[in-house]
Amino acid sequence: MSFQIHRSINEIPAELSVAYYQKGYFNTQSYTQFISFSADDLFIAFDMVDGMAISIPRSPFGSFVYRKGEVDLSSFFNEMLLVLKEEGARSIHIHHPSEIYSDFISSSDLLALGFHESYVDINQHVALDQDIQLHTMQKRKLEGLQRDGFEFRKMESEEYETAHKFLTVCRESQGLQINISSNHLSKLKDQLPNT
Numbered sequence: 001m002s003f004q005i006h007r008s009i010n011e012i013p014a015e016l017s018v019a020y021y022q023k024g025y026f027n028t029q030s031y032t033q034f035i036s037f038s039a040d041d042l043f044i045a046f047d048m049v050d051g052m053a054i055s056i057p058r059s060p061f062g063s064f065v066y067r068k069g070e071v072d073l074s075s076f077f078n079e080m081l082l083v084l085k086e087e088g089a090r091s092i093h094i095h096h097p098s099e100i101y102s103d104f105i106s107s108s109d110l111l112a113l114g115f116h117e118s119y120v121d122i123n124q125h126v127a128l129d130q131d132i133q134l135h136t137m138q139k140r141k142l143e144g145l146q147r148d149g150f151e152f153r154k155m156e157s158e159e160y161e162t163a164h165k166f167l168t169v170c171r172e173s174q175g176l177q178i179n180i181s182s183n184h185l186s187k188l189k190d191q192l193p194n195t
Contacts, residue, residue, distance in 0.1 A: 003079045006036040012045070013038050028187045029058055035087065037080045041066050042073070044080070044094075051090040058179060061097035064105040073105060077113050160189055 006012055009026040026034075026045070035053075036045035043065045046053040056062030064073065084092065094115065097104050111117070134142070142152065155163055164185050168178045180188075 003039040003076065004037065005083055006038065006045075007034065009034060012036060013043060025059075025188065025192060028184065028191055029056065033087070035083075037076070037083070039076050039079075040071065042071055042076050046084070046092075048084075048087055048089060051088055053084045053087075053089040053092045055092075055094045058184070059095065061095040061104075063094050063096040063110070065103050066105055071105075073109055073113065157189070160185055 004013075012026065029047075031047045033048035034045070035048060036043065044055060045062060046055055047057050048054075049057065064076075081092075092115075094110065096107055096110060099106065107117075146152070161182065164178070164180075164182050171178045
């Protein structure tokens with residue numbers, strides 16, 4: 001295993017790039033002390049803040065990315081942990097994505113490494129690239145909403161401001177904050193035009 005430490009965004013291995021692990025995305029963030037680790041097909045990035053190693057603090061998620069094959073996650077984690085301790089980390093906080101994102105290790109792998117779940121966010125999604133099978137009650141609710149003038153469609157990328165406002169209202173109604181400002185989303189849209 002070729003374990004590597006990266007202290008600069010420019011050192012991020014291009015072949016491990018996924019949605020939130022692209023240099024353009026990293027460049028839109030501000031960091032106190034950026035540090036990332038890679039080995040073969042594994043990658044994770046942190047910001048060191050007040051003794052905490054936080055996986056990409058202002059991102060919806062950031063965890064151990066793996067691209068293919070079997071990985072020695074335990075060895076990778078142990079080497080990473082030694083470096084983070086040397087850097088002054090007293091705790092590690094990982095925003096792990098929903099299991100629908102296949103480029104990340106499973107949450108059971110994190111639990112096996114000794115992590116514990118401190119917060120579970122709600123994940124609701126509809127896969128748009130396949131036939132949607134709805135329960136009869138869900139169909140009735142959708143039909144009622146359509147009669148009331150609601151529209152159901154995939155939003156276009158130019159409508160990101162509307163999407164941000166909608167998600168902000170939804171999060172606030174649950175007593176939660178949205179993790180990305182409208183200005184930051186606009187910068188991301190400019191730097192990652194094809195997403």
